[in-house]
Structure formats: C-alpha cells, structure tokens
Amino acid sequence: MYLLYNIVVHIAAFLVRLLSNFSPKLKLFVQGRLDIYPRLAKSSIAKGSVIWIHTASLGEYEQGLPLIEKIKAAYPEYKIVVTFFSPSGYEVKKNDPIADAIVYLPVDTLSNAKKFITTLNPKLAIFVKYEIWPNHLKLLKEKKIPTLLISAYFKKEHSFFKWYGGFMRKSLSAFTHFFVQDSTSKNLLKNIGYTNVTVSGDTRFDRVSEILEGDNSLPFMTTFKQNKSCLVAGSTWAVGETFLQSYINNTKANLKYVIAPHNIIADKITSLKNSLNKSVIMFSEIGTQDISNFDVLIVDTVGLLTKIYSYADIAYVGGGFTKGGLHNTLEPAVFGIPVIIGPVYKGFKEAEDLVQLKGVLTTRTKEEFTDVVNELLANSDFYNKTAHINKEYVAKSTGASVQITTFIRTLL
Numbered sequence: 001m002y003l004l005y006n007i008v009v010h011i012a013a014f015l016v017r018l019l020s021n022f023s024p025k026l027k028l029f030v031q032g033r034l035d036i037y038p039r040l041a042k043s044s045i046a047k048g049s050v051i052w053i054h055t056a057s058l059g060e061y062e063q064g065l066p067l068i069e070k071i072k073a074a075y076p077e078y079k080i081v082v083t084f085f086s087p088s089g090y091e092v093k094k095n096d097p098i099a100d101a102i103v104y105l106p107v108d109t110l111s112n113a114k115k116f117i118t119t120l121n122p123k124l125a126i127f128v129k130y131e132i133w134p135n136h137l138k139l140l141k142e143k144k145i146p147t148l149l150i151s152a153y154f155k156k157e158h159s160f161f162k163w164y165g166g167f168m169r170k171s172l173s174a175f176t177h178f179f180v181q182d183s184t185s186k187n188l189l190k191n192i193g194y195t196n197v198t199v200s201g202d203t204r205f206d207r208v209s210e211i212l213e214g215d216n217s218l219p220f221m222t223t224f225k226q227n228k229s230c231l232v233a234g235s236t237w238a239v240g241e242t243f244l245q246s247y248i249n250n251t252k253a254n255l256k257y258v259i260a261p262h263n264i265i266a267d268k269i270t271s272l273k274n275s276l277n278k279s280v281i282m283f284s285e286i287g288t289q290d291i292s293n294f295d296v297l298i299v300d301t302v303g304l305l306t307k308i309y310s311y312a313d314i315a316y317v318g319g320g321f322t323k324g325g326l327h328n329t330l331e332p333a334v335f336g337i338p339v340i341i342g343p344v345y346k347g348f349k350e351a352e353d354l355v356q357l358k359g360v361l362t363t364r365t366k367e368e369f370t371d372v373v374n375e376l377l378a379n380s381d382f383y384n385k386t387a388h389i390n391k392e393y394v395a396k397s398t399g400a401s402v403q404i405t406t407f408i409r410t411l412l
Helices: 002-019 024-033 036-042 058-074 087-093 110-120 134-142 166-174 183-191 203-213 219-225 238-250 266-275 305-311 349-357 366-378 380-395 400-408
Strands: 050-055 079-084 101-104 122-128 147-152 177-180 197-199 229-236 255-261 280-282 296-298 314-317 339-341 360-362
Touching: 002 024, 002 134, 024 087, 024 101, 036 101, 036 110, 050 058, 058 079, 058 087, 058 122, 058 147, 058 203, 058 400, 079 087, 087 101, 110 134, 134 147, 134 166, 147 203, 147 400, 177 183, 177 400, 183 197, 203 380, 203 400, 219 255, 219 305, 229 238, 229 305, 238 255, 238 266, 238 314, 238 366, 255 266, 255 305, 266 280, 266 296, 314 366, 339 349, 339 366, 349 360, 349 380, 366 380
Parallel strands: 050 079, 050 122, 079 101, 122 147, 147 177, 177 197, 229 255, 229 314, 255 296, 280 296, 314 339, 339 360
Antiparallel strands: none
C-alpha cells in the first residue's frame, strides 16, 4: 500500500504540473513550491531551533493562530515556520509577521519530505485538524521529532476506521499526542489502539474570542450602517447569493446589507451588483464618497470580514450547499447574533452543535431564507434567544490553546 501511495502521489504531481497551464490556482500551487527553499534561505531560521506548524489552508491557519501566538510568547528563542498546502491560504498569509518563515508544504513524496525535514530540522512539529501526509510523518517519526495533531475531529466515516484504512492508521503512529475536539474522536482513536489522546476542544474558539476582545471598528462600516439593522452575508457562493438577491429585491424591511463573496472575481461581482434593485456600492468604489445612503455594500476585497461581522445584527455564512464547503460560523456567532446557513453542514462540529441548539438556522430555499430573516426581525424573543445561544456556546468552549501549550512544555 505504501508503494501504491507513492506511485499515486508522483502521478498526481505530474498531472497537477500539466494542468497548471490551464488553471490559475494550480499554477500558484506549482510555482509557489518552487519558492520554498529560496524563502527559507532568506529567513532567519538558521539562527535558532525551529517549531514547524502545518495548516492546510486559511481556515486551519486561523485555527492554529492562538497556539502560534502562545508558543511565540513562551518560547521566543525558537523560530516559527508555517506551511500551507493550499494557495488560498498561502497567498493571503505568506508575508504574515507572526512566523519567521511561511512556505508551501512540498508535495508528499519521500524525497521531498527528506529534503524539507532535513532543512528545517524541527524540534517540534504541529499539524492542524486533518492534515495527514504519510511521507512527512514517516520522516518525523524516524527522526524521533515530537509531533502533535491539534483540534482534530475524527468521524467513523474516515478511512482510518475502515477495513481498508490500515496504511492511514499506521501514519497516525507518528503523532506523539492527539488533541481532539470531542469525546467521539477520542473513542474512535481508542478503538484503533491510540490512547495518547486529550479532549481539548477546538482552538478556533480561542481565536474568535480574541477577535471579540480586539478592536473591530471600521469607520466605513459605521458610516454605512448608521442606526439601522444590518444583515452581513460572509463568504458567499452563487446559490446563497440568489437567496440574498431575492430577499433584497422583494423585502420592505428597512435593512442595510453587506455581501462579502468568497471568490473575488470582477465580472461575477459586477453581475451581482447589477442584479440588485437597491442602491449598491462596492468597497473598491468608496473612495471619499458618503456611503451612508447606500443600501448594499459588496466587499470586493479580503481581510475585513471578521470585523464586519461585529456590525451585523444577522449573519448569513456561505458554503452550506456543497459537502465540506461551509465557511466559519464561529466568526459571527462570537458576536452574539443569529446565524443562517445552507442545509449542508455535517462534518463541521460547531455548526452541528449550534443547529441542534438552534443558534444557527438552516435554510434550503429562497422562501425559507425570507421566512427566517423576517421572523428574526419581527420576533424579538426569538431573535434574542437565538443570539444568546451562539454567544454562550462560544464563551463556554475556549481554552484549548492553553491546554496544548502546557503539554508542549513537556516536549521542549
């Protein structure tokens, strides 16, 4: 099985290089990996011991950020190297000063893993949530480098727990310790022989709690919102945007609307703007304009959404119409507001929990979306109960990064 895995990885790498001529995202994936060692050479990692944190994409990076901050404070003598698998995370955060170096993870061939881990020579490796790369883990284990998997969330559907999952189960043996989100994950690992497990929760709760405590003021949002209620739709995709379009074009509610599409594609954003029958302005058009009289603000940039949620009275979070596509519901929930999503949320523990608690509300059709928003606006008891559920859920779930940092003291 190990031989087959390596053959598949080499074939996949070849196909990605070939297809990168036709896909901008794959082109970033390929070209960015050519820059790994030049970027490491320009960094300061040669001047100290390294702690390596690997994240798949932007969501996992945000998940790991509270722990990175605590590690930097507790171990200033160590150099921090963060790796990404996906361009959508790397391109946004490649110059973040939180780390001494931020690079792509090399494709998981044995030769790549040997070169990369030899170059870093980390004293500790931390993988966030799901990232299981057998060759990199194999080398970490052979070199006896302590390795943690944090904020992990296992389900019985994962290959580790299937009859055919022996190869992937063996890869888990590289982890010194697992910090998992819930007891179900702990029991699943126990059933396949792993007892080096702590239920610590999800470090994302620490991250969003830090956002709540920070300065979230945005002068343009203060000007835009005025004293009206505001619906903020974050990380939207096409299906959700049709719901918003229908509601905005037909409602008589005196609301302000902010729409922050997940993909910033100029022609699609222009099409969205033109589909709305109320006064619309894009963030890139604001300049020195007085935006107080506009009804809809379309955010055609990245990096502002978490603060924009602080101005929301109701939030819609996109991605809930495709498997594995739902975006971060905790970012708006932490502000104690109702959150609306699509019907596909399985596999996202916080969404599953909050749907069950009825702090996050699901909608499958335009009509359901309209009914939910109108009910929240008309029924203050319903609104306040829904909002309180979200605020309380986040407040009770913090502390994972402190627990993990305490464990790290036994390894360094």
